[in-house]
Amino acid sequence: MMNDQDIKKIAKMAKIYIPESELAHYRDINDILTMIEQMDKINTDAVEAMSHPLEIIQRLRDDTITEHNERTRWQKVASNVEAGIYLVPQVFDQVCDHVTHDTKE
């Protein structure tokens, strides 16, 4: 079962911001987990997991080029693009030490 700390941890993993004031709203996930626990009633030690409904294997194809660069077409729907590059907010907060060392040399 999930407590508020677990909810915060899972939200972080899922990359969904949940403020403290809304944590209680997600406690009902425990009702779903309780329902799901019915699965434990059956012993499945000797059962193979089924990840796909049909008995088929992944199709392979020849290692030849079939697609062509359509970057302009696909980037028409992006919110922030410049010179063919997707722009995102800054990732690193400060310059790393090893970069400073290289510059000194």
Next chain:
Amino acid sequence: MHKKTIAELSAGLQQREFSSEELTQHYLTRIKTLDPKLNSFITRCEESALKAAKEADKKIAEGSTEKLLGIPIAHKDIFCTQDILTTCASKMLNNFISPYDATCASKLKNAGTILIGKTNMDEFAMGSSTENSAYGVVKNPWDLGTVPGGSSGGSAAAVAARLVPAASGSDTGGSIRQPAALCGITGLKPTYGRISRYGMIAFASSLDQAGILSQTAEDAALLLNAMAGFDPKDSTSVDEPVPDFTQTLNHSIKGLRIGLPKEYFPDELDPALKKLIYEAAKELEKLGATLHDISLPNSHLAIPTYYVIAPAECSANLARFDGIRYGHSCKDPKNLEDLYERTRAENFGDEVKHRIMIGTYVLSTGYYQAYYQKAQKLRKLISNDCQQALKQVDFILSPTTPTPAFKLGSRSHDRIHMYLSDIFTVTSNLAGLPSLSIPAGFVNNLPIGLHLMGNYFTEARLLNLAHRYQQVTNFHQCYPTIV
């Protein structure tokens, strides 16, 4: 005109009783007048539809006899349609003009259909009532105080109200068949892999399948002819020959064995609904089928199994929505992490966020084996039950839903009760088997559906069974007073 099926409209177009332009304008006018009461459409494509209709009329005049040429249809807003908004009923995609067509949209376009609009749905196909849309709830045309079902509720309501003769849908746990039942129309979910998923925005990839909501089994067969077939762009598409599904509709069903699983007819089932389903079974028996008692012993585990696998797969599929390459972004992000977290928090609805959280939890370290792997093993057992049953019978019959349409808002705060709407439908998705729902009567003046499930790639026989039933009943010809 709007009371005609696709088969009848096609004949009407060929016999020049009306033009595709007149037909398309007729439906567009109906949508403008009546859809404010239902909210079944998110986008209407008036200009492009009339242009396409004129093109279709030219081809008909030149002698083309394609069955779907000039027929208006709608697509659930989960299918990418080139240069047309595709939202998945989410704020996340409220600005997404798709740069390409989904394969099944493209196939229906090439078959000559006229796209008149994109229908409303539960956000990212998560829901059983179409109350989870960022574009407002959809109402059931039979009773505006009730739900149309979901997640293909917009398509179901639009077809039931004859705002369009047929529409596409998607079905992951019952999202075509359940709304079809609650709206009194026909809904088909083919075998997994039968229709390409390329361009169908993914919810749970091992369960999702595109399908059809129509007035009749015959119309579903016409549309399936166009939609089905191998697609190299979909790695799960199956290279199975596509028959002409209309050719065998009128075949005799004498000797077909139909199984009624005892687990699907519990004592608690609504007695009026149960009576109608038994009456439907008797009609099939009168047509020459034989009825048999069967068992699906692990069916009580289908809902828990589904509600582990579907959220798990959805948490992976929806990880792509980060506001960078497409879709809505939050304002003034402080850093990349903040961009991801607030974009997703602000633009996913409540049900979607809940399911992502459940999915993330069941896949996380320490819980993966207990939940996800366990569910995959139970999926195998449930599938085995179906295969065992289908050695004894040809088709499995049950109600589609445990109740007729419920009141708007009555289950939106009760997730478990909402999830239990899918109790008869999820097995078909877990096992990948084809199934459909057809109208089978009324309980408290609300339609209910008969559910039929067959073995892999038996859609022709399934549609034949449904069509023969519709030849001796008239429930599929009933429509709400709004029509």
